[in-house]
Amino acid sequence: MPSTEELLKRLGVTIDPETLRLALTHRSYAYEHGGIPTNERLEFLGDSVLGYAVTDHLYKNYPDLPEGDLAKRRSAVVSTRALAGIARSLGVGEFILLGQGEILTNGKDKSSILADTMESLIGATFLNNGVEVARDMVMRLILPLLHDVDVLGAGTDWKTAIQEVAAAQKMGSIEYRVMGSGPDHARSYVAILHIGGNPYGQGTGPSKKEAEQEAAAETWKMVRPQDDSAKAN
Structure with a gap:
C-alpha cells in the first residue's frame, strides 16, 4: 500500500x-x-x-x-x-x-x-x-x-431511467443477463442488458446489482433522449 x-x-x-x-x-x-x-x-x-x-x-x-x-x-x-x-x-x-x-x-x-x-x-x-x-x-x-450529460441524464437510478426510455420508445422488454466467475470469496459478474431481444450495454462489478447498474448506465449512453445534452448545458 x-x-x-x-x-x-x-x-x-x-x-x-x-x-x-x-x-x-x-x-x-x-x-x-x-x-x-x-x-x-x-x-x-x-x-x-x-x-x-x-x-x-x-x-x-x-x-x-x-x-x-x-x-x-x-x-x-x-x-x-x-x-x-x-x-x-x-x-x-x-x-x-x-x-x-x-x-x-x-x-x-x-x-x-x-x-x-x-x-x-x-x-x-x-x-x-x-x-x-x-x-x-x-x-x-x-x-x-x-x-457530464450521462451523469445528469439519468440521475441516480439508471435501471429506472432505461425502463422509462424503453417504454417511451416502444423498444420492447428489458432483460439483464448476468454471468458470474471466480471463486466464491472473489466473485465478479458481467451483465449485458437486452432490450427487445437485442444486446445493448455491458457492465461488470463485484455484485450482480452493480454489474446491472453499470450495464444500464452504458445503455443510457446509447438510447438517451436526444435533447438531454441541451438540457444539461
Whole structure:
C-alpha cells in the first residue's frame, strides 16, 4: 500500500494522521480489531458538507433552473455511483482499512464502500481545515460531473431511467443477463442488458446489482433522449 501522503496529494488537502486513519477505517476492520472507532460518524458529517457545497453551487450558478431540476442535478452528482467513480479515479480503494471478509470479496472496489469513504474524507477535511477548504475540495471533484450529460441524464437510478426510455420508445422488454466467475470469496459478474431481444450495454462489478447498474448506465449512453445534452448545458 502506498503512503497516505500520496492520497492527500491526490485530494489536494492536509489531514492529520489520526483523523485520516479514522476516515479510512471501515466497520469491518474496526470489528476485527476490538471495536475501534469507524469512519461512519465522519461519513455522516461529510454527507452534510457535500450536500451543502453542491446545493450552494447549484443555487448560485443556475439561477434559471426550477427546484426540480436543481434537485435532479444534485442527486446525480452526490449519488453512490458518482462518488464511487471519483474514489476510483483517485485510487482511494487501496488506502481503505478493511476486514478480511471484505478484502476477500474485493471490498476495495465496492461502490458503496468507496462512496462512503469519500464522504468520510470530506468530513475529515472539514474537521481539519474548515468549511471553505472542504467546499473547495468538493467542487474540484464534483464540477466535472455537473457538465457530464450521462451523469445528469439519468440521475441516480439508471435501471429506472432505461425502463422509462424503453417504454417511451416502444423498444420492447428489458432483460439483464448476468454471468458470474471466480471463486466464491472473489466473485465478479458481467451483465449485458437486452432490450427487445437485442444486446445493448455491458457492465461488470463485484455484485450482480452493480454489474446491472453499470450495464444500464452504458445503455443510457446509447438510447438517451436526444435533447438531454441541451438540457444539461
